Amino acid sequence: MVKYISSRIGQMLVTVVLVSFFTYILVDIMPKDPVYALYGPNITQEEYEAGYRALDLDKPLLVRYGMWASKVLRGDWGTSYKHHMQVWKLLAPKIAVTLYLSVLSAIVSFAVGILLGAVTAVKRGKWQDTVLTFLANLCASLPSFVVALGLLYLFCIRSQLLPTSGFTWPWVDFGKHVRQLAMPLFALSLSGVASICRQTRSSMLEVIRQDYIRTARSKGLRERVVIVGHVMRNALVPVITLLGNRLAYFIGGAMFVENVFSIPGTGSLMVQSINFMDVPVIQAFVVLSAVVISLAYLVTDILYVAVDPRISLD
Amino acid sequence: MKKISALLLALCMALSLAACGSKDPDTTASLPPAPSGTESGAPSTARALGGDLVLPFTSTMGEFFNPYKQGNLIEYGWPCYEPLAQLKPDGQWHPCLAESWEVDGEGHTITVKLRQGVTFHNGDTLDADDLVFTLQSRLDYGTASAIGNPSAVEKVDDYTVRVRWDAFSLDYELWILKEYVYSKSAVEDNGLDWILNNMVGTGPYVMSEFIPDVHLRFTRSDSYWREIESGPDTITFQYFPEETTRLAAFLNGEIGTIDTIQSTSIAQLEAAGFVGNSEYNTNNITHYYVQILNLDENDPLADVEVRRALYLHGIDWDYVAEAASGGLGHHNDCIGSERMAYYSPELEQSAYDPEKAKQMLADAGYPDGFETVLYIYPGLEKDATLIQADLEKIGVRSTVEVVDASVVWNYMTGYVDGVESGIFPQYLSYDSSFQTDRFIKFNSPEGAVAEHTVWDDEGVALWNAVKTAKTHEEQNDALRAFVEYYVLTDCTYWPMYNVEGKMYYQEDVHYSDMAPIVGAGYDPLEIWMDVK
């Protein structure tokens, strides 16, 4: 097990390095000029050249990348061109918020999705199945910001039940945290619920047909025990696969929800940074995202092994 | 399964209880949403000290040192920074950090005498070094055009500074007096990067917290150079990128004011019982207009009679204004709106008359009309369609082409080829007073569009009259004449309509008549909240 995890972490690091490298190249070939971005368009040619050298743009790409990488390893992520702040100081609180929101949404949508999927699989063909599947498909087709705006309308404009915006950490004020997060979480999780519900349903339906379920029944176990103890465990493997993929989706999709509810996450910062060619911020964000998503996939792989012993560790 | 459902139910209940049970000063069970329609502005309640004012902000905040980059510091820096003098709605300059000043038209200078006994928030005393540093920074960082490109900034003595230009202008006061003064020691000791993220001013409020894209908070200063009689304890600018959220937050009582031009939001607010105020919106007029650009002498639009036919009589501008802006806009035959200083009702000369237009076209040699193109960038589809429809009725067949905004801009300023003659609807946000700068930039023989507009002698002469005016009255008259020529005679500039935003206030938030500073932010001493 330890060997497995360490080899996967090794792969993860390779992935992150490659991602950061390719992002570096991509950012480099973008049409906007970083010197102008940093110093503004009204500079003289001398100032331009001074700026050019100051940003080390005269050195070859690989060297620049190497310098950036070595600084990062020491903890120095550079200074934002636009905000003139340490990138880490700028990004850290925002990434924490976005990740918190995304991970929480992932948990909620998985929990609810699996539950609904199980219900629809067990009640296949009956009215519960039809209604829930219809609702799931409906929710899957609603974009998150539409839902967000709808909720805003219902809970803030028509009635003043919930606050419109902001974010508080749960240890600061738990009640406020819950109130502020209720709508964004709902909006973000909704589409995830639908796809996980569908996957769970199809996976469970396939497992229910298997011989070992017949064996379980023939042992005289309660149907409920058969479903939860035998069917679910086997059906979960493909659903777990979705975990990493969904998390990536949530991190990206959180942007819309953050925008509507004015949650101080990374969404708007990223859009600005790209428009503005704020290279250090872009790099930092991409690398951090790559790390987070790779971790999610690593967790997925570990979960596989925990759930299904046939997936061996070599 | 039962156990799980029970658990879930318990969890939900616990969460709801937690949600209800927290004390939160920001949410508003206490604030009734529908006020009784008092127009705020009328100081009906006594000024008070206290309260926390939350104001919405829609674009990102950053770069708090204006000489370095032209940011929008004016919009949110006003609690903390102060100018040399404030131009208030009564039309007068009220001295602030400047005690007095003197303009020398012949010598092309302005001499400013600073007030003594004023300290910055970092303890530094305000003196001439700070003012020189501020103005010189503009020259150093290339933003000198904002103050008219002076040739020199001189320290006369510890509290006096003289600024010199090469040419005469009526705008010396305008350029210099509105400038915020920065602390030289704050910038030099801490570095450029630091000042871009922090504010050190002389105003009644000190910046206490800045989280980019989240909020900017000010608390009352205890070392202000004047007595503070009223005003909130804190002023917070909260970042709201989405209009609907802003609206919801206002209706929810979470923010103190809202400033909007969206007709849907306005409808909602009015329905909730709020009354809007357009009077003091210095920054939210949007002016929609059309520019005629032509390269080709053979194009029908090159003929002034054709242009006059189309503009003066061929299009129902009132209808276009109404339809395109959702009822919020109105048409004026001038550059900018009727709030412009030079404006006079005599300028209104257009009148919709399609028959006459067709006649004029026939006289000009186009009895069957002609073909042309409307170039727009995304967002102006509605306007283009309306114009297209009206043109159709008088025989001018047009197609609408959507191009990128940068293409239009580049074309207007002469940097692209491939776009032919045509009609270019556009819009600009106007500051209602400072129109001279804008004219120079866009609409004059010296402006950026000069290359693609044909200026005849009369136009040039009228513009010279504007430039050489010696007093404001002269300037206004000259502008009026120029505008009359440019818009109504030459007809290469077709104003479409102006949309003014409205500002709404919560019942307990008060902005006095003197709160807005024309061309700048607000005067924090003229804003207060009711305190229980």
Next chain:
Amino acid sequence: MKTLVRAEHIVTTFPVDRKRRFAAVDGVSLELRRGEIVGLVGESGSGKSVTSMSMLQLILPPGKVEGKVFVDGFEGDTLAFGADSDQVRQIRGGKIGMIFQEPMTSLDPVLTVGRQIQENIMTHLHLPKAEAKARAVEMMKAVGIPDPETRFGQYPSQFSGGMRQRIMIAMVLAAEPDVLIADEATTALDVTTQALILDLIQDLARQRDLTVVIVTHNLGLIARYADRIYVMYGGNIVESAEKYELFDHPIHPYTHGLLAAVPRLDAGKRHMLVPIEGLPPNPADLPPYCKFYDRCPYREEACTQGPCALYQAGEGHFVRCALTQEALADKRGRLEGVRRLMPDKTVSQEICLEVKDLRMDFPIYRGLLKQKVGEVHAVDGISLHVHAGETLGVVGESGCGKSTLAKCVMRALKPTAGQILFHGEDLGTLTGRKLKRARSKLSMIFQDPFSSLDPRQTAGSIVGEPLKIHGLVRDRAQYDARVDELLRIVGLDPTFRDRLPREFSGGQRQRLGIARALASEPDMIVCDEPISALDVSIQAQVINLLIDLQARLKIAYLFIAHDLSVVKHISDRIVVMYLGRVVELAPAERLYESPLHPYTKALLSAVPVSDPHVDLARERIELRGEVPSVMDHPAGCAFCGRCRYAMDRCRTEAPMLRDQGDGRQVACFLYEREAGERDGREGGTEHGEA
């Protein structure tokens, strides 16, 4: 004996479409008494599995079960309670346990085997966890799983098929039921493993006084293990009797037909098998009168009058037939005389196919970079030969390499070493047009009639394809004529040439496969398990067809199968393989009469004969352990781990195949000294009679 379970008139229906339903089980009544072993015999579509599942209410909607089931210890008709009710769940597993056919998929793959056994114990015996675990370990030991404490925590994927079936038995018996139903429990296992498992079940039944129901299609198993037998056809019980009574005096035409259609290990090779005509019943399509009518050689008008009831023909002997015993006996006399003799065939001396020292290795990859860590010696030095016109049978259990051998001969795999000489040319090195020509003379019939035919090709096109490939016809007319001829040869109606494979039954598809193999006028056909996927009554038809074709067209066969009785019936000589090597080679009759290699002896003893008297008299040789995995190739003789004659020499040195005279060869040190004086030549050419 006490009756433990009594089922009365069980009718289980399934919907065909929205309106119609068909009865998979159409009025079955049976009785299970304490301590006996009951056999439930039938082919596919007979309803035997559905019957047992119906009694336990394992039939899920939309299937519906009607009738009554009385279980000892429970009041009233247990079918009246719901499938999920406490009473039925107590019976299911607690009173009546069931093990199923596919051990590979019948255990939950994500739970440890111990946990699954424990679950059963806790559900029915209501013991706390720790005690349940102790019992589970005990049970595992009782079924012969070595090292049960450790293996308690392992997962099903870490066990072989036979072991998994043992775990199933342990699991089911751990709940201490009174009845054990084994539904085709050994069909998927190797012959030797099958014997072990059934012996185990028999022992446990005796120890614990269990009633066992063996549901199977294999008459031999029934003959060996059952005390009382029910024969089912088309959802009905057509005959039931004590074992000896049934085999000595079978009455129902179907029972007769089965006995005559199945090849017996002890039968001579003079007569052809007597197949049952027609196709196995389609349950959706059965007539309301005697279900066997269409295939019954004794049928009469009277049989269509209506459904017939069971009548008692003797002590405990019941038959469902409209005709009387005398009428049947009378007819039989007439039909029996018509048994066909095997056709004459000539086997020439010319050698058609010769395999010399064939080796086929597969690499094993492990690790991140897929490094090769070892090799599997699927075929480990095989030499044999086939004369023109003869049938060489190849038998062996799983992992012996017979399928790999077939693939090498067909050049589907390129052998690692060795030669395959077909008419003198080495197939291993041929390429291009020469290979194509060789291939036209050597064709193949496959095991699975369902997947070996392209579902989108018509029958005619399947059969005619080789004609086109090898350019054997000149024009369309000739092509059509030949296709029709081929279809007729295999006994199919030529008008079927435009049908798609799914419109044919399993047996018919196999005939199509044979026709396809014949199309290129081969000298030799490799038959890789051609009948194991077919029903028993159909197997006889196909076997007879193959024998006829060989006699007529003088084709040689390389006949690969695991069913020893069939191989003995059809082959002239037989090769016995074990873990990639040939252990014995002998003419068919002689192999049976006096097997030499210990493995051959054990293998033959494991195959039951469908005559209880004969079977009882045979010597039973116990084999320890199971067929080892091909990857753990022991040094020395591959069989030494299980051989009761194993010597030290066997463990270190691998014996070579040595000639024993009479056309026999053996690879075993037991016979080494005798052969020592002869020329120590290995395999290859020898002189034997066919």
